[in-house]
Amino acid sequence: MSPSDVIAELASLLVSGGIKVVDLTRTLEPETPVLQLPPEMGWGESWPFSMEEISKYDDRGPAWYWNNIKCGEHTGTHFDAPIHWVTGKDHENHATDTLPADRFVAPAFVIDAVAEAAADPDFLMSVDFIKAWEKTHGEITPGAWVLYRTDWSKKTDNADYLNIREDGGHTPGWAPATVEFLARERNVIGVGVETVGTDAGIAPTQDPMFPCHNLMHGANKCGLASLCNLDQLPPTGALLIAPPLKIKNGSGSPARVLALVPARKY
Amino acid sequence: MSPSDVIAELASLLVSGGIKVVDLTRTLEPETPVLQLPPEMGWGESWPFSMEEISKYDDRGPAWYWNNIKCGEHTGTHFDAPIHWVTGKDHENHATDTLPADRFVAPAFVIDAVAEAAADPDFLMSVDFIKAWEKTHGEITPGAWVLYRTDWSKKTDNADYLNIREDGGHTPGWAPATVEFLARERNVIGVGVETVGTDAGIAPTQDPMFPCHNLMHGANKCGLASLCNLDQLPPTGALLIAPPLKIKNGSGSPARVLALVPARKY
Numbered sequence: 001m002s003p004s005d006v007i008a009e010l011a012s013l014l015v016s017g018g019i020k021v022v023d024l025t026r027t028l029e030p031e032t033p034v035l036q037l038p039p040e041m042g043w044g045e046s047w048p049f050s051m052e053e054i055s056k057y058d059d060r061g062p063a064w065y066w067n068n069i070k071c072g073e074h075t076g077t078h079f080d081a082p083i084h085w086v087t088g089k090d091h092e093n094h095a096t097d098t099l100p101a102d103r104f105v106a107p108a109f110v111i112d113a114v115a116e117a118a119a120d121p122d123f124l125m126s127v128d129f130i131k132a133w134e135k136t137h138g139e140i141t142p143g144a145w146v147l148y149r150t151d152w153s154k155k156t157d158n159a160d161y162l163n164i165r166e167d168g169g170h171t172p173g174w175a176p177a178t179v180e181f182l183a184r185e186r187n188v189i190g191v192g193v194e195t196v197g198t199d200a201g202i203a204p205t206q207d208p209m210f211p212c213h214n215l216m217h218g219a220n221k222c223g224l225a226s227l228c229n230l231d232q233l234p235p236t237g238a239l240l241i242a243p244p245l246k247i248k249n250g251s252g253s254p255a256r257v258l259a260l261v262p263a264r265k266y
Numbered sequence: 267m268s269p270s271d272v273i274a275e276l277a278s279l280l281v282s283g284g285i286k287v288v289d290l291t292r293t294l295e296p297e298t299p300v301l302q303l304p305p306e307m308g309w310g311e312s313w314p315f316s317m318e319e320i321s322k323y324d325d326r327g328p329a330w331y332w333n334n335i336k337c338g339e340h341t342g343t344h345f346d347a348p349i350h351w352v353t354g355k356d357h358e359n360h361a362t363d364t365l366p367a368d369r370f371v372a373p374a375f376v377i378d379a380v381a382e383a384a385a386d387p388d389f390l391m392s393v394d395f396i397k398a399w400e401k402t403h404g405e406i407t408p409g410a411w412v413l414y415r416t417d418w419s420k421k422t423d424n425a426d427y428l429n430i431r432e433d434g435g436h437t438p439g440w441a442p443a444t445v446e447f448l449a450r451e452r453n454v455i456g457v458g459v460e461t462v463g464t465d466a467g468i469a470p471t472q473d474p475m476f477p478c479h480n481l482m483h484g485a486n487k488c489g490l491a492s493l494c495n496l497d498q499l500p501p502t503g504a505l506l507i508a509p510p511l512k513i514k515n516g517s518g519s520p521a522r523v524l525a526l527v528p529a530r531k532y
């Protein structure tokens with residue numbers, strides 16, 4: 001089939017319902033959970049989402065309703081660009097406005113660690129875990145996104161979702177070697193997670209600190225955080241659509257993340 | 267070909283370069299032009315884009331760079347949802363968070379009116395103009411986006427781009443009957459334009475006022491404004507990706523708009 005025919009066939013299957021669009025995005029609202037940094041460090045804080053009504057079919061605009069909005073680049077379901085981390089700062093085309101657009105549409109490999117994350121909120125995915133997954137589903141191909149399914153997004157209470165105790169956060173993440181493996185040996189575009197950030201809750205105590213940010217962005221790779229509905233994706237065969245806003249020199253951006261999947265049960 | 271095979275083939279063509287991703291999005295920055303409303307009306311104003319640096323690998327965040335952002339829902343390249351207009355206010359699933367996700371990935375029909383817009387900045391596309399286009403390129407199929415190519419986005423000076431004179435704005439748009447035709451007889455998802463809003467500069471003087479907003483949203487259809495790079499799309503055969511942020515009850519949203527096209531010259 002020619003490229004034109006493939007696009008036409010995809011379009012036709014979208015209209016007929018043979019391919020469906022799965023929304024992997026949380027709703028952006030003031031209650032949307034955001035990363036909590038330890039206040040005693042004096043670090044700058046990212047805004048939660050907020051909106052101000054400009055008009056709603058009233059004397060501020062008789063026929064129209066619209067809002068102004070505020071948030072952090074890393075609020076809600078969002079994209080992390082390599083420039084976000086100091087290890088990625090010297091790459092070329094490493095910000096939301098300069099990343100090549102083909103990074104935003106690519107295959108997704110969805111690795112299920114639901115049982116492990118339920119048993120241990122500090123679960124760190126290992127290289128062996130991925131290799132065992134590949135034995136069943138096939139090797140992760142270059143230029144793909146790896147999505148880390150934990151069902152963590154099903155925690156509707158923000159305190160449970162962020163899971164911060166006196167000694168810090170407790171949410172699943174990555175062993176540093178796993179990040180290196182995915183970036184270097186599988187040449188992924190990036191990784192996506194259901195938790196509030198791409199790293200584990202205990203990432204400040206890992207070596208290196210925040211290994212997913214440090215090593216993934218160091219390799220000029222990207223991230224996606226606060227995804228949901230990963231349980232609606234097949235392990236392989238979904239096409240991920242994850243376009244950040246084209247913010248000039250942006251470190252990331254809230255994003256509407258979608259996936260195209262066969263409508264039939266896989 | 268099965269839906270799975272079509273997705274796999276598309277993914278493979280994206281990796282091999284047989285299909286490319288065209289970015290139809292303007293960069294979001296403080297200079298990004300925004301809709302100017304007549305100040306004497308007392309209508310509420312939409313914010314331009316702005317950002318505040320939270321940290322840049324410094325004592326506000328030693329290893330990371332990130333920003334907080336502010337803008338209007340209708341700032342820069344953006345999506346208009348039916349709830350944006352009073353005529354669309356009573357539809358179901360008419361806001362950025364409730365629109366069905368399949369509206370965000372659909373075929374694009376690109377109608378070239380570059381010569382007409384250059385000759386007359388007040389050019390209004392007629393039904394006959396579209397029917398003549400269809401004679402050459404085929405009928406616009408249901409469930410598609412219609413994109414209005416004017417090369418207006420090539421005006422790099424904001425004053426030229428907005429083209430506001432003492433008597434108001436002068437940028438191309440639609441005759442009211444054309445909007446009705448596309449919404450009712452071609453059952454489009456919506457229309458996209460290169461100008462700052464989906465309506466002509468002279469829309470306040472049309473009957474009805476702002477016909478594209480009034481009639482398109484009245485028919486529960488959507489809009490896209492401030493697109494660019496439409497000259498890189500074939501008249502038919504592109505797949506448009508136009509996902510708004512999932513703002514709760516949002517009237518629209520800045521969006522990263524992309525298109526998948528065959529890499530070979532059409």
Ligand SMILES: [Mn+2]
Pocket residue numbers: 074078079080197198225252
């Ligand atoms: Mn982030």
Ligand SMILES: [Mn+2]
Pocket residue numbers: 340344345346463464491518
């Ligand atoms: Mn608008």
